[in-house]
Amino acid sequence: MRDGATLEHLCERYGIATGYEDALGAARRTPDEAKLALLRAMGVDAGGAGNDALEGASDTGASIAPPPVIVADERAGQVALQLPSSDALTLVDWRIDLETGQNLEGVVAPATGSGSDRESALAIPLPPTSGYHRLTLRDHATHALLASSQLIVTPSRCYTPPLLAGGVRIWGLALQLYALRSHRNWGIGDFTDLRNAVAVAAVVGADFVGMNPLHALFPCRPDAASPYSPSNRAALNVLYIDVEAVDDFLHCKPARARVYSQAFQSTLARLRAFDHVDYGGVARLKFEILTLLFDRFRAHELGTNPGERGRAFREFQGRRGAALKLHGFFDALQEYLTATTGTPAGWPAWPAECRPPSAAGDEELYRRHADRAEYFQYLQWQAELQLAAASDEARACGLGIGLYADFAVGADAGGAETWSQAAVYAPDMHIGAPPDGFNLKGQDWGLPPMLPRRLQAEGYAPFVTALRASMRCAGALRIDHVMALMRLFWVPAGMAPADGAYVAYPFPELLGIVALESQRNRCLVIGEDLGTIAPGVRAALAGAGVLSYRPLYFERTADGEFAPPEKYPLQALVTVGTHDLPTLAGFWAGRDIAARTRLRMFPDDDSRAAELALRVRDRERLLRALEHAGVLAATHTPRRMTVDLMLAVHCFLARTPSMVMAVQLEDVFGQDMQMNLPSTTEDQYPNWRRKLNIPLESWTSNRRFASLARMLSKERPRRSNQADGDGASAGGDSG
Helix, strand or coil, rough: CCCCHHHHHHHHHHHEEEEECCCCCEEEEECCCHHHHHHHHHCCCCCCCCCHHHHHEEEEHHCCCCCCEEEHHHHHHHHHEEEEEEEEEEEEEEEEEECCCCCEEEEEEECCCCCCCCEEEEEEEEECCCCCEEEEECCCCCCCEEEEEEEEEEEECCCCHHHHCCCCCEEEEEHHHHCCCCCCCCCCCCCCHHHHHHHHHHHCCCCCCCCCEEECCCCCCCCCCCCCCCCCEHHHHCCHHHHCCHHHHCCHHHHHHHHHCCHHHHHHHHHHHCECCHHHHHHHHHHHHHHHHHHHHHHHHHHCCCHHHHHHHHHHHHHHHHHHHHHHHHHHHHHHHHHHHCCCCCCHCCCHCCCCCCCCCHHHHHHHHHHHHHHHHHHHHHHHHHHHHHHHHHHHHHCCCCCEEEEECCCCCHHHHHHHCCCHHHEEEEEEECCCCCCCCEEEEECCCCCCHHHCCCCHHHHHHHHHHCCCCCEEEEEHHHHCCCCCEECCCCHHHHHCEECCCCHHHHHHHHHHHHHHHCEEECCCCCCCCCHHHHHHHCCCCCCCEEEECEEECCCCCEHHHHHCCEEEEEECCCCCCCHHHHHHHHHHHHHHCCCCCCCCHHHHHHHHHHHHHHHHHHHHHHHHHHCCCCCCCCCCCCCHHHHHHHHHHHCCCCCCCEEEEEHCCCCCCCCCCCEEEEEECCCEECCCCCCHHCCCCCCCHHHHHHHHHHHHCCCCCCCCCCCCCCCCCCC
């Protein structure tokens, strides 16, 4: 076993923290077993004798040539590079091929250092425009290639909509799309429901509609419903397609006959009536009809002489390129293997010929599944068309932001994203979080992290592709667990979350790329900066124009009291809670504590008793805060969350100086069970399944909803969306 000092050096070299302070203030040391596991995941054998691994790490870390990708802030004006020194190297030709097709050229004389390890320093001027470029260096005398790197020039700040830059404070609705009830959907909220919710938001004076992540899940595993454990962040969840809104439905007689049959309509009625989403039942009906629609589309629109819609589909395939092809290929393979084996397993359990690294590029394998792969690509096309229609509706209605999307921190270990980019991920590691007040044992989210050095070697392309897809139809994007841009908490598979360790990521580079995509897509960025926050992260995010994410539950003074409205930051989004926290009614009644007690999630009885006592104090603290803010008259502590108390809490948040306020519909309608209880499984808690108790068609006539909208229209009055010439943003093409 390697000695402790060398192990510490290796961890430092590879960005592995050897200890941390959890959210409860407890100092924890990372066990040696975990350190060794993390190093192995990074390709480092730290178990032998001597200093071989340390020396290899030193060689890897001491770069004396331009890396494969260079990320530079446009404010720098130039980029400094090093080359191995040579007496024969007197001048260097540089060339920057811009993504526009233009190029810049010049000659620079290297400045040579002294000593045995001499290096030649080059200062290359940056192009005047941000973007994804290519830098090439050649020996001026011999024209020999010295280096070639991707050059990503980034803006200094993310996009800020003019209305926010002008000091307007806005509010909007935050919903779980799957949870929407309506008289017309098929038992799960869909993109037409989203479009109708946008219209409601416009009527009541809101400026955005926020959503759970819409990333692709698993058509063959519909019960794998967590939007934060997606198959692919660069694709959409096709269960949100409104089947009857697909153009082909109007012309497909077999599909219409099936849908309008008494048996089918009876099944739809049952699915709508359930209090939880029956994902399996919904998937069976939707995919049965969508298959018929694709068969009709292929017969009438594709072929040697494609129709107008066929040409539009081919153009969509061309724009989305390899990412779309591989996603459809993955879904087709999983469908085939599920039918063959009867088990919808993730790709690590597939036959060798279907697993990475060769499967994704196997053209013969693709040809065998091309028809179904194209079917799944067709579904992606329909999903994007319908999402874009909702975004267009937001613009037409004059919402200042439009759709507010959510970007998950990672992807499922058995999904399309990790299958198509397996070399970038650490399969034996899980992303998680250290212990905190709501999760005393820590969290293991089961998602494999990206390997920082592999991500850099790929020019950050996997991150860019997923980020760009999430911003495509959005005016704002919430980045879940935004600290992942700087560090992620890795938990070795099979070990307790508390024994994990933080791993460093190239923060300035990733943040710069976020700013670049934000500006290009005219998309506001909100960073979910909760949990254990490293020093300097919030300041860096604020400097880059990223809004902080501030739930009421966590905003406290040093003595534990709820912070008054004036103490909230300006550059922030405020809300009551999150999908992982108790609803307002649930918090008040202690429903989350009862659920965790039933599931034995407290380490011991003393911890549970302390939590119960703290909740009693927190109810009293919240009442005091509301009274001091002048939004609620002095009162005794009510046994339940009344309508007046709910309105007072939201009025309290509305009076903060924070730019953006998000209202969770579960809080408005008084639901007492949270959407997700972290660290639980499907058989323990109905995560991501609970529907809203009020149908979409009844929102505006609901007393609670109407009262809230009237109050917020006074506290945060909507300005004319045309005043600044910038309606709802929706970057990129709509497909």
